[in-house]
Amino acid sequence: MSVQLFADLSVFVLSLLLGFEVIGRVPTTLHTPLMSAANAVHGIVLAGALLITLSADDALGYALVFVTAAFAAMNVVGGYVVTDRMLEMFRPPRGEPR
Amino acid sequence: MSAFDLVIRLVYLAVATCFVLGLHLMNSPVTARRGNLLSAAAMAAGVAATAVVLVHAATVRPWAWAALAAGAALGSGAGLLLARRVRMTAMPQLVSLFNAVGGGAAALIGVHDFTLHVSGTHGASLPVVLDVLIGAVTFSGSLVAAGKLQGVVPSHPILFPGARALTAVLVLAMAGASILLLTGNGGLAAFAVLAVAALGFGVSMVAPIGGADMPVVISLLNAFTGTAVAMAGFALGNGVLITAGALVGASGTILTKLMADAMNRSLTAIIAGGFGTGDDKPIEGPAG
Known part of the structure; x- marks a missing residue:
């Protein structure tokens, strides 16, 4: 096992443990927005879509880049916008400073 | 490590930190919106840093740039339009749709990785197999x-x-194809069997579950996507994908359990019930 792979694996395991703890106190009303927010976070797959362009050099590669980028961008942009719309419902009443 | 690499890695570290803080701020209705905005800003920074990596590498073919730009524009536009236009009551299915395309993107990264080596060794690494699966x-x-x-x-x-x-x-087909690929004995056929069987399994897993349990199922599939993205991160050797994917995989699993508990349903009953082990009747909660 290479040093890099071991470092990646360590980061993976520690991130899992962090993920188990980070949302422990979420109230029931925030379950759906939190699901949507977490959904937006895995939109980081868009960075992966960017990285595969480095090795795309034929028609199949370009087609995969196109579809992957479209899917991932839809995940990111839609995910954050729809989460924000859900959370708008939790803002304080009008007139109060936000 | 060159100065350029160092800067990119520091940006990725900041991005991962902000994802964690953003999710943590979602614990309270007062800070939730700020948390989402922080997470979105981190996402923009992470994608921008990756774009800088591509420009810096200067080996991306013009057609690959064009495909990337066209795909990203189309996807962003569709996502924005759907997220803005959809009725409040239709949001859960929209989240599920966004989750579907996220999982699809992660799987396609695995497909791309496989196509690079298809003429050489007939196999695939564990992250690629898990990513596609x-x-x-x-x-x-x-x-x-x-x-x-x-x-x-x-x-x-x-x-x-x-x-x-x-x-x-389908489970046997997925297991068989995975073993062939991992031991280096599988080729394109085994890879195709893996992908098709996994697509079929997704349908056969969700179809037998009733609509009332869908929010819990969507949350579980959301955690799955996080894990798939982390696997794509291993395949690409990219730390921020690993961190963010693992974070969503774990927090999504906990959230799934919290949601099932809040609905007075057992997670195993929902999933096992989906496989026809006798969950057709409503479960009797303590409050009737």
């Missing part, structure tokens, strides 16, 4: 879940004779 299950499963909530697919549990046998066959 989990990503494809999430893609089809989330589409069925969204369809059920939207009313495109019947929302009642879809059960038919032989459904369990079909699921068993």
Whole structure:
């Protein structure tokens, strides 16, 4: 096992443990927005879509880049916008400073 | 490590930190919106840093740039339009749709990785196999879940004779294809079997579950996508994908359990019930 792979694996395991703890106190009303927010976070797959362009050099590669980028961008942009719309419902009443 | 690499890695570290803080701020209604905005800003920074990596590498073919730009523009536009236009009541199925495309993107990264080596060794690494497997299950499963909530697919549990046998066959096909690929004995055919069986399994997993349980199922599939993205991160050797994917995989799993508890449902009953082990009758909660 290479040093890099071991470092990646360590980061993976520690991130899992962090993920188990980070949302422990979420109230029931925030379950759906939190699901949507977490959904937006895995939109980081868009960075992966960017990285595969480095090795795309034929028609199949370009087609995969196109579809992957479209899917991932839809995940990111839609995910954050729809989460924000859900959370708008939790803002304080009008007139109060936000 | 060159100065350029160092800067990119520091940006990635900041991005991962902000994702964690953003999710943590979602614990309270007062800070939740700020948390989402922080997370979005981190996402923009992470994608921008990756774009800088591409420009810096200067080896991206013009057609690859064009495909990337066109795909990103199309996807962003569609996502923005859907997220803005959809009714409040239709949001869960929209989240499921976004989750489906996220899982699909992760699976396609695995497909791309496989196509690079297809003429050489006939095998695939564990991250690539898991990436395609989990990503494809999430893609089809989330589409069925969204369809059920939207009313495109019947929302009642879809059960038919032989459904369990079909699921068993799909599981065996996925396991067999994975073993062939991991031991270096599989080729394009084994890879295709893996992808198709995983797509089928996503459908056969979600179809028998009733519409009322869909939010829990969507949350579970969301955690699956996170895991698939982390696997894509291993395949690409990219730390921020690993961190963010693992974070969503774990927090999504906890959230799934919290949601099931809040609905007075047992997670195993929902999933096992989906496989026809006798969960057709409503569970009697303490409050009736």
